[in-house]
Amino acid sequence: MSAFDQLVQHSKKVSNFKHLAAISGWDQATVMPSGGNQARSEAMAELSVHIHQLMTAPQLGEWFDKAQQEELSNEQQAALRELKREWQQATVLPEDLVQAKSLAGSKCEHAWRKQRVDNDWQGFEANWSEVVNLSQQEAQIRAEANGLTRYDAMLDLYEPGTNSASLDVLFADVKTWLPSLIDQVIDQQSSLELVSPTGQFHRATQKQLGMEVMQLLQFDFEHGRLDESVHPFCGGVPTDVRITTRYDESEFVQSLMGIVHETGHARYEQGLPKAWAGTPAGEARSMGIHESQSLFFEMQVARSEAFIGHLARLAQKHFAEHDPSLMSRTNLQRLYTQVKKDFIRVDADELTYPAHVILRYEIEKALINGEIKHTDVPELWDNKMQAYLGLSTKDNYRNGCMQDIHWTDGAFGYFPSYTLGAMYAAQFMAAMKKTVDVDGAIESGELSPIFNWLSSNIWQKGSLLNTDNLVEQATGEKLNASFFKQHLMSRYL
Amino acid sequence: MSAFDQLVQHSKKVSNFKHLAAISGWDQATVMPSGGNQARSEAMAELSVHIHQLMTAPQLGEWFDKAQQEELSNEQQAALRELKREWQQATVLPEDLVQAKSLAGSKCEHAWRKQRVDNDWQGFEANWSEVVNLSQQEAQIRAEANGLTRYDAMLDLYEPGTNSASLDVLFADVKTWLPSLIDQVIDQQSSLELVSPTGQFHRATQKQLGMEVMQLLQFDFEHGRLDESVHPFCGGVPTDVRITTRYDESEFVQSLMGIVHETGHARYEQGLPKAWAGTPAGEARSMGIHESQSLFFEMQVARSEAFIGHLARLAQKHFAEHDPSLMSRTNLQRLYTQVKKDFIRVDADELTYPAHVILRYEIEKALINGEIKHTDVPELWDNKMQAYLGLSTKDNYRNGCMQDIHWTDGAFGYFPSYTLGAMYAAQFMAAMKKTVDVDGAIESGELSPIFNWLSSNIWQKGSLLNTDNLVEQATGEKLNASFFKQHLMSRYL
Numbered sequence: 011m012s013a014f015d016q017l018v019q020h021s022k023k024v025s026n027f028k029h030l031a032a033i034s035g036w037d038q039a040t041v042m043p044s045g046g047n048q049a050r051s052e053a054m055a056e057l058s059v060h061i062h063q064l065m066t067a068p069q070l071g072e073w074f075d076k077a078q079q080e081e082l083s084n085e086q087q088a089a090l091r092e093l094k095r096e097w098q099q100a101t102v103l104p105e106d107l108v109q110a111k112s113l114a115g116s117k118c119e120h121a122w123r124k125q126r127v128d129n130d131w132q133g134f135e136a137n138w139s140e141v142v143n144l145s146q147q148e149a150q151i152r153a154e155a156n157g158l159t160r161y162d163a164m165l166d167l168y169e170p171g172t173n174s175a176s177l178d179v180l181f182a183d184v185k186t187w188l189p190s191l192i193d194q195v196i197d198q199q200s201s202l203e204l205v206s207p208t209g210q211f212h213r214a215t216q217k218q219l220g221m222e223v224m225q226l227l228q229f230d231f232e233h234g235r236l237d238e239s240v241h242p243f244c245g246g247v248p249t250d251v252r253i254t255t256r257y258d259e260s261e262f263v264q265s266l267m268g269i270v271h272e273t274g275h276a277r278y279e280q281g282l283p284k285a286w287a288g289t290p291a292g293e294a295r296s297m298g299i300h301e302s303q304s305l306f307f308e309m310q311v312a313r314s315e316a317f318i319g320h321l322a323r324l325a326q327k328h329f330a331e332h333d334p335s336l337m338s339r340t341n342l343q344r345l346y347t348q349v350k351k352d353f354i355r356v357d358a359d360e361l362t363y364p365a366h367v368i369l370r371y372e373i374e375k376a377l378i379n380g381e382i383k384h385t386d387v388p389e390l391w392d393n394k395m396q397a398y399l400g401l402s403t404k405d406n407y408r409n410g411c412m413q414d415i416h417w418t419d420g421a422f423g424y425f426p427s428y429t430l431g432a433m434y435a436a437q438f439m440a441a442m443k444k445t446v447d448v449d450g451a452i453e454s455g456e457l458s459p460i461f462n463w464l465s466s467n468i469w470q471k472g473s474l475l476n477t478d479n480l481v482e483q484a485t486g487e488k489l490n491a492s493f494f495k496q497h498l499m500s501r502y503l
Numbered sequence: 504m505s506a507f508d509q510l511v512q513h514s515k516k517v518s519n520f521k522h523l524a525a526i527s528g529w530d531q532a533t534v535m536p537s538g539g540n541q542a543r544s545e546a547m548a549e550l551s552v553h554i555h556q557l558m559t560a561p562q563l564g565e566w567f568d569k570a571q572q573e574e575l576s577n578e579q580q581a582a583l584r585e586l587k588r589e590w591q592q593a594t595v596l597p598e599d600l601v602q603a604k605s606l607a608g609s610k611c612e613h614a615w616r617k618q619r620v621d622n623d624w625q626g627f628e629a630n631w632s633e634v635v636n637l638s639q640q641e642a643q644i645r646a647e648a649n650g651l652t653r654y655d656a657m658l659d660l661y662e663p664g665t666n667s668a669s670l671d672v673l674f675a676d677v678k679t680w681l682p683s684l685i686d687q688v689i690d691q692q693s694s695l696e697l698v699s700p701t702g703q704f705h706r707a708t709q710k711q712l713g714m715e716v717m718q719l720l721q722f723d724f725e726h727g728r729l730d731e732s733v734h735p736f737c738g739g740v741p742t743d744v745r746i747t748t749r750y751d752e753s754e755f756v757q758s759l760m761g762i763v764h765e766t767g768h769a770r771y772e773q774g775l776p777k778a779w780a781g782t783p784a785g786e787a788r789s790m791g792i793h794e795s796q797s798l799f800f801e802m803q804v805a806r807s808e809a810f811i812g813h814l815a816r817l818a819q820k821h822f823a824e825h826d827p828s829l830m831s832r833t834n835l836q837r838l839y840t841q842v843k844k845d846f847i848r849v850d851a852d853e854l855t856y857p858a859h860v861i862l863r864y865e866i867e868k869a870l871i872n873g874e875i876k877h878t879d880v881p882e883l884w885d886n887k888m889q890a891y892l893g894l895s896t897k898d899n900y901r902n903g904c905m906q907d908i909h910w911t912d913g914a915f916g917y918f919p920s921y922t923l924g925a926m927y928a929a930q931f932m933a934a935m936k937k938t939v940d941v942d943g944a945i946e947s948g949e950l951s952p953i954f955n956w957l958s959s960n961i962w963q964k965g966s967l968l969n970t971d972n973l974v975e976q977a978t979g980e981k982l983n984a985s986f987f988k989q990h991l992m993s994r995y996l
Contacts, residue, residue, distance in 0.1 A: 011580025026549035029542060030523050037526055041534075046743025049780075056519035060553070232538035282768060287542075346846035 301431025767800030794924025
């Protein structure tokens with residue numbers, strides 16, 4: 011067996027254990043009774059250790075050396091590149107740092123759940139200090155190994171090939187037009203009449219509606235499920251993708267759009283190249299590209315006028331006893347495009363969302379690069395929130411810098427993926443419209459032409475191309491924020 | 504760390520991986536979409552290999568040698584005995600035999616699913632020949648290692664400490680009175696009027712009813728769930744026990760009693776000693792003792808007149824739109840104690856069930872001991888079926904020797920557990936009644952005195968006692984079939 015084949019075989023073995031981690035994690039978040047949590051957490055921690063041991067097995071170095079001398083096809087070379095990337099990321103950090111960060115992160119995150127409710131910055135800061143310190147050490151080691159700046163080395167974990175120099179350019183551009191656009195749109199919308207949901211929207215009916223919309227979006231129910239969890243996610247494995255939502259019986263609009271979003275993630279997973287299943291080349295390209303698919307479904311497809319027509323029709327069918335004016339096409343359109351300056355990122359609308367992300371990007375970049383101290387964060391947050399959205403978070407940590415889970419366990423470098431995803435999605439749509447009658451497909455309810463384009467240009471590529479090449483082959487150019495701007499202008503003005 | 508502690512720590516590690524196997528298995532049987540099956544099976548096979556490697560790790564032999572020199576408490580000595588038992592069972596067979604039997608078993612079982620439907624003995628026999636051959640080899644190796652006969656060595660896997668000499672005595676006794684008792688009861692029952700279920704019994708309502716009965720039986724929903732699967736089972740782990748049932752909407756009586764049965768298994772698991780969790784000493788004593796708990800719930804408690812009164816009351820509440828005469832106490836009692844000679848073991852009633860088991864015991868014992876050939880089985884089956892239940896299975900393989908899954912993959916030695924369970928259950932009830940007002944507890948709906956007895960005498964003992972000691976400490980004597988006979992006489996005559 012060639013060294014390359016040995017690497018692939020080993021990767022599939024690791025993937026089998028990751029499969030079990032994904033399913034146990036889904037179970038824990040959706041159906042596990044609370045009393046099962048301790049034993050489950052111990053079992054999953056044991057599994058993590060085993061996976062890490064496999065991923066850093068001593069024979070891998072020699073296999074990589076040999077495989078690089080072997081004659082490989084272009085695809086095999088790409089697969090080898092991704093295998094090596096994953097291996098280097100797993101092996102570059104000393105074990106004691108990995109363990110220390112994991113412990114500090116768990117402790118900080120666990121305490122944060124209560125501290126956030128209590129607006130307890132002092133308590134949080136005491137734990138977070140160590141998380142930041144260890145993350146800076148991690149960034150330093152990764153930076154030296156990869157020849158990147160510290161923050162870029164963290165960013166590379168989520169967005170391989172993307173760096174802060176290019177993000178600075180992209181986001182500087184957004185900052186020139188976004189704040190005034192937000193003000194303008196809010197002003198325009200202030201005169202619109204809105205019917206808000208009243209009464210009870212039964213969870214079982216919401217689920218039926220959600221599943222009908224998933225069918226319209228061609229979710230493959232032979233290879234996936236819809237369930238409930240406190241925090242919606244897309245989990246499982248490509249042959250069995252588990253998406254979740256949560257239902258609020260006082261309205262249906264949020265959960266419904268949440269299902270559309272997760273369906274986008276799910277169809278990417280379901281559409282990944284089977285030939286490379288169980289290896290990194292068969293996985294999603296990056297967090298930003300993953301988000302581009304969920305946002306393509308949510309923002310590009312489902313918030314279009316034509317798709318909102320379908321949502322209106324289906325909602326009226328399932329909630330026939332409710333006020334139909336709530337579910338008119340116009341009213342749903344207004345509900346789904348309402349813009350509001352607010353504190354919380356996860357509740358933000360399409361237009362204000364990038365402001366939340368840019369703020370976090372600027373702060374975490376300075377923090378990881380050692381330009382600011384972690385104690386500077388609340389004031390910086392307040393300044394930027396005032397500048398971008400005109401809101402003060404002074405002494406309001408719970409709705410300010412303590413609102414997200416990401417930083418509590420040291421996931422620095424993740425936030426840009428959200429807005430990169432929105433930008434990629436807009437660019438994909440612009441490119442798709444050159445060859446596909448997108449509006450016609452949505453109007454007809456037969457959306458296959460859209461999914462065929464995504465499948466052949468994005469899903470089927472897995473990680474065989476780097477991100478720049480993927481985007482260039484699909485759209486004819488590298489990431490260009492003007493498509494995103496154009497999309498927002500045309501939808502909101 | 505002492506060698507004993509090292510063994511315990513290692514066992515807990517193995518147990519963590521078994522936890523993941525249990526949950527992935529539950530998922531596969533209950534919620535997994537069909538398209539996920541191949542990847543799941545591969546992941547679970549990978550996990551099995553890993554568990555087997557851990558259980559046969561080379562350092563264990565030395566640890567056992569050292570641990571046997573260490574000063575251990577009585578409980579620790581018992582725990583060590585069980586650890587060693589499990590280790591010896593895992594290591595005694597050569598790898599190639601394990602693998603060959605696993606392959607032959609999978610192949611035979613898979614083909615059997617269709618062959619049974621087609622009544623295709625020729626096709627089945629061709630595959631089964633190898634399963635029998637390899638099982639005989641397994642039995643031979645286990646027999647030599649343990650100083651037992653071949654069949655007893657297989658029996659020991661499921662019923663440690665039980666042997667065919669004692670089973671022969673128990674079953675010979677049963678055979679003297681069971682056939683005539685069955686005839687007598689059938690004759691008596693022929694004049695009874697029965698109201699059979701008609702109309703539709705919605706699955707959601709059946710589930711509500713089932714869960715209410717589980718509450719009456721004090722199932723701990725903080726540490727377990729009820730779900731649906733094609734073949735009902737009790738799975739999961741002691742901190743998170745997953746029982747399943749299947750609903751037939753044309754009636755509710757079978758599924759309801761099935762839930763009671765699985766609840767018995769589940770409460771045993773939930774009640775196992777936490778101090779020994781993750782080691783064999785903290786596991787159920789044997790398959791027969793496990794079945795004694797499910798049958799205690801099903802036969803001793805739930806088929807009592809007082810409990811059927813509760814079932815009648817709850818069924819009438821949930822199925823208020825149905826004919827109440829169906830759900831009268833008397834009619835439910837008659838439905839739940841109806842005796843009928845029939846071909847299929849899994850559908851058999853309490854009275855004919857032992858005949859099905861004894862028949863299988865006699866045949867598999869002769870087969871594994873090499874006294875008959877596998878091709879002799881159909882004729883033997885027919886002869887014994889005629890003798891015990893007056894039914895011919897000539898040329899009717901599908902309802903004869905091809906009806907069970909157990910033999911298809913070589914699980915020889917398991918069948919006696921069912922009837923041992925019924926006998927243990929009857930003996931436990933007789934002993935319990937000496938100190939507990941069982942009828943009063945059931946009548947009142949506050950069944951704690953019953954469960955307290957089971958907990959302190961059975962559940963909390965785990966595998967710290969051998970089976971004979973467990974039964975003697977709980978009941979004052981070893982297994983004695985007269986309690987079972989007495990129970991059947993008093994219920995059915």
